[in-house]
Amino acid sequence: MSPAMIKEFRLPDLGEGLTESEILSWRVSVGDTVELNQVIAEVETAKAVVELPSPFAGTVAALHEQPGSVVEVGKPIVSFEVDDAGAAPSGEGAAPGGAAGADEPKREATLVGYGAAVEKGGRPARKARTFATPAAAPQEAHPAEAAAAQAAPAAVVPAPETTGERPRSTPPVRKLARDLGVDLTRVPGTGERGLITREDVQRFAAGSTEGAAPAAVRPAGEREIRTPIKGVRKYTAAAMVQSAFTAPHVTEFLTVDVTAAMELLERLKSNRAFAGYKLTPLTLAAKAVLIALKRNPTLNSRWDDAAQEIVQFNYVNLGIAAATPRGLTVPNIKDADTMSLLELSAALSELTDTARAGKTTPEDLSGGTISITNIGVFGIDAGTPILNPGEAAIIALGAVRKAPWVHNDELAVRQVMSLSLSFDHRLVDGEQGSRFLADVGAILSDPGMVLTMV
Structure with a gap:
């Protein structure tokens, strides 16, 4: 058996020299076994939400940042316990710009979410166009509200059975859950195929899984809302x-x-x-x-x-x-x-x-x-x-x-x-x-x- 070693994965530059990204959610926990290029996190850059693939195959040893943290490019975000066979070879799975650590070779290939490869002359490589007959447009998601609802002490709500999978929800709903301090793994989803909706989060935050979501109540003395600019x-x-x-x-x-x-x-x-x-x-x-x-x-x-x-x-x-x-x-x-x-x-x-x-x-x-x-x-x-x-x-x-x-x-x-x-x-x-x-x-x-x- 090959000897185990600890490898740090540093936040890569996800495109056009961006200097920081926000950790939206982790798809893994400490102790989980991951495969090379398995999606381990969802992060928001200054331009888009992207899924971050793992540059190693091994076991998650530590998560250095929590969801909601804004992390500078180059800072460690997760450590893996890998053996020699689990380290990403050159050009496959390694983070761009030496993001996987100084001892890792620089990647040449483009991973999911890391942006387009560049042709000679500096022009982004074009993706092949395939157009299928489009279906009806989905209902537009509403922006997440920053104001947290203050309500009576929440009733005890039994948590749904866990399947080991990440709760299904949209980015605005996840942000609303963070703002309200709601653990999405405890929220029953009433949307299509168990999708957790805004109303599900609001009902859970108010201590009820039935009926309409209550109107938000402004706490005494709170007359303005401050949202970080990021x-x-x-x-x-x-x-x-x-x-x-x-x-x-x-x-x-x-x-x-x-x-x-x-x-x-x-x-x-x-x-x-x-x-x-x-x-x-x-x-x-x-x-x-x-x-x-x-x-x-x-x-x-x-x-x-x-x-x-x-x-x-x-x-x-x-x-x-x-x-x-x-x-x-x-x-x-x-x-x-x-x-x-x-x-x-x-x-x-x-x-x-x-x-x-x-x-x-x-x-x-x-x-x-x-x-x-x-x-x-x-x-x-x-x-x-x-x-x-x-x-x-x-x-x-x-x-x-x-x-x-x-x-x-x-x-x-x-x-x-x-x-x-x-x-x-x-x-x-x-x-x-x-x-x-x-x-x-x-x-x-x-x-x-x-x-x-x-």
Whole structure:
């Protein structure tokens, strides 16, 4: 038998030089036997929630951090008792950047959750695209409430039988449980296949497993709630401040009659070729943006301050701003300019469902070249969107509304939408930005105009 040894696993850099991550939960306990690349923890970086695989096969000797701890990259988080055969070979399972300890060889391969491998030239390697007919979109998770409910002493509730598996719940529900001091292993799940819901946690915290969840009661003297700034929200705030004070923003507005586009949308929905696909105004607007970019490529570029160069992209990684339980994220669709309308529709559905589930990877959040934010879903008409760092432009889509409009020299009720385009004036002149916005508006007001543009 090979002699046993203790190996430390240090928190790796999970992508783009991030300096810290929060331990959300452990999937193992001290004494558990784990296999190489078995998921041992769930952590939240500044961009996404990722599952952390084990770089060793062996026995968990110690957990150095508790759930909720924010850990700097390079600090030990878990120790394993392994024999010589359990140590990860070079390029397999070892943490990036020497994260498994100084005596471990640097990994070359990419593990689950560690981001994309990089091709020559610094561009992220592309994943093969496969699009199945999407199912109905799942119900959107609600953000976790930070206020803890104060109630009467909890009644004794028998714990459910344990199976050795982690309780099934969503990230917002786990955060709510931490805020309320609830042990999820003791909460019976009433959701599909035993999923623990927000209501299950609230009922358990109030000492009841029956009836509606009680309303939160504010403790005497508590008139404000303080939430630590970390994770996705911390990263988003820093990125927006950097963008707002680095790139000179210019915002232009255009209101267009999109009645023809909405009629096209209805026809497509009844077309058997689009059966099962989720078609929305965002789908058509995204396609319009991609077509307009071919005529106005300066909006698909970035300012390289270090090299003092303007970098124009010959591909489009289309970012879509998504409001998630963990804050605003902007995942992007790689090579969106090569997609058909069907492929784009499927990619948009996959992107939004993944973002709402909190499963967006660092790879999907990096490398964007231009973005869309759909504020219309909140009933908003227009705004001044802030550029995603490293991009030259972002366009906001307003709500589609019925309004009086002059059509064929007569006043009529039409469907209209406002478009708001912000761009980096270092990269994009007013004429270029105006022509791009006018092209997007022309396509949405008369989809047949595409024939004159391509």
